[in-house]
Amino acid sequence: MTQPKRIVLWGTGVVGSMVLAEILDHPLFELVGVGVSNPDKVGVDAGVLAGRSDVATGVLATDSVEDLIALKPDALVHYGPTAQYAEENIRVMSAFLRAGIDVCSTAMTPWVWPAMKQNPAPWITPIEEACAEGGSSCFTTGIDPGFANDLFPMTLMGLCGRVDSVRASELLDYTDYEGDYEDEMGIGRPPEFTPLLEIPDLLIMAWGATVPMMAEAVGIELDDITTTWEKWVTPNDRRTAKGVIEAGNVAAIRFTINGIFKGREVIVLEHVNRIGLDAAPDWPTGSGNDVYRVDIEGSPSIVQETAFRFTDGSGRAPAVAGCLSTGIRALNAVPAVNDLPPGWVTPLDLPLIAGVGTIR
Template identity: 35%
Template sequence: MAHDPIRVVVWSTGGVGSIAIDAIRRRPDLELVGVWVHSPEKVGRDAGELAGGTAIGVAATNDADALLALQPDCVVYAASGPQRDADAVPDYLRLLRAGINIVSTTSTSLVYPPAYFAPDWRDQLAAAAASGNASFYASGIFPGFGSDQLALVLTTQSKSIRTVKATEVALNDHYPVASVMMDGMGFGRPLDFDPMLKTPGFIEIAWSAPIHLIAEGLGVKVTEIRGSLDRRVTDRDIDVAFGTVKAGTCGAVCTRAAGVVGGHEAIVIEHIIRMARDVAPDWLSSEHDATYRVDIEGDPDIHCAMTLGDAQGHGAGRGAMAATTMRVVNAVPYVVEAPAGLLSSLDLPITLPRHALE
């Protein structure tokens, strides 16, 4: 029996939103009925053209009331900005209360709602989902897949496990936002500069959700999360998208968060970012622009490396953006079908892509 397409709104037309618009228009089971934009100059423009393609007959708007009036089944929420959750949570509450399901790449800490850093907001979201009989699901690539669900899938081969370690190794010279890269992460700054990453508790909070998601999946309890930051300088100037990383300043950053189970560091998430491949040569490296590794110590030992981009190792930035987007677009039918509430990957079947094989 044929079913009516799922009616979808895309919230923002940045990198993720643009890919979502293009993906939805290709799907016979999904119908794009509206697009929200922040910039006044985008209002009234065709969503397909904003996404870098051809016109599709859907005009972008900044009128949230008009989009709610369309009564979509689901919103693909992809807005970004410095106050991500603070800006997004009021939108989430409004949509959920209106009975509209949400899939989001914005709030990465909600990949595992029980570990969300803002319990008051989480409780409000849960109440809104219950009152509107709607569901919320957040995902992405790291966290969302590479740091958590991929690891859990691989553990289905395990007899016993001592440690699970998920690592992203990335070349991020293409990222253009200086405030994030320099003030947030410390690139291009001397090592005596304290970036946001060095704020006490920041790393532990940032990676709490995937660590606790893995722990619940494996039926264990995390008693503590230990965070650490390591930085290395470059010995030469490196020209990158946000400017020049001068010799003698930070050219590589490694964050590590370890979940303690049974007295030892059992679930570890590590994030290694470089401005050039030859900085910090003693750290784990990759020939690709981005590699996502899972290493499981146990019976048996398991080692898996996932790369994005072309065979030469380039284009990982675009690949990671597409993978992030499709993690939530492919989840739309499953989230619409799911019981109301705040969902994680543990609450859904594998969100296999429908109509993707050409």
């Protein structure tokens, strides 16, 4: 076992609080600081924020970036808000990077592939300058976009002699999901409402980073990236963890982001998100409920389905289990990111991350 990595964690929402609970028992990581943006959490013990009120860690949350940097951690694991709050994310992360502290984050999903042309310069230049100044590295991951549609399909493509097409799909029931989907996806809104992600450029920027990444990985340059968007309107009221979606409103959405090469779709990312397993019955499903699926047509053709579940009796939804894996991917990457040269880190730069210290 290597020497534990000293960790500062920023952001104690759904993902960050679950990762915090895992760090408290992990032999490879030592929690030295917790950063929060909610003033009500300042001064609260990390154990309480992790849902572990029985554990007094002595690590009290703070909103002071300067105080956390002064702890000189090996890395910041950052679970801040989405790219909708890019300015705040960049403020926090760039401060650590300028101080020479590596950052592993789930917040800015367009940074999964920083070379994506849709990334605006004000999102890229400050991080590059901070990494250069501090000699530090910045890695962003997620589940989708992220490992479910980059690591999984790229690994499977490495088992093929020829790939005609690869499709990575998220097939989830959002009934018990408490994340944001109304304005972003239009779920729960009238069908005439245009959600943010229905706008092609925004959809590609927010979710499409792994399409050009996979093209780069297999040595091709895409001719174009296109999108599709479909809505399904519920004929009856549907109860969710966030309230009731009334009949006549959108209760399922399906979109694709398509990498075009030589006139055909060769790399496709697909989302099918439902409120209720019976919603949009003609749209794709997995062989089991709530799965991430990879379909490769080629030589050979390959199908892989991955399910994230809690088996601890807590009753937490599969989507929440996927959120935990999202956060843990960033945490477990810390030792590898520490060993890499300064600058952006993508999945193409990382070695196999097997999860040192997970079996104990």
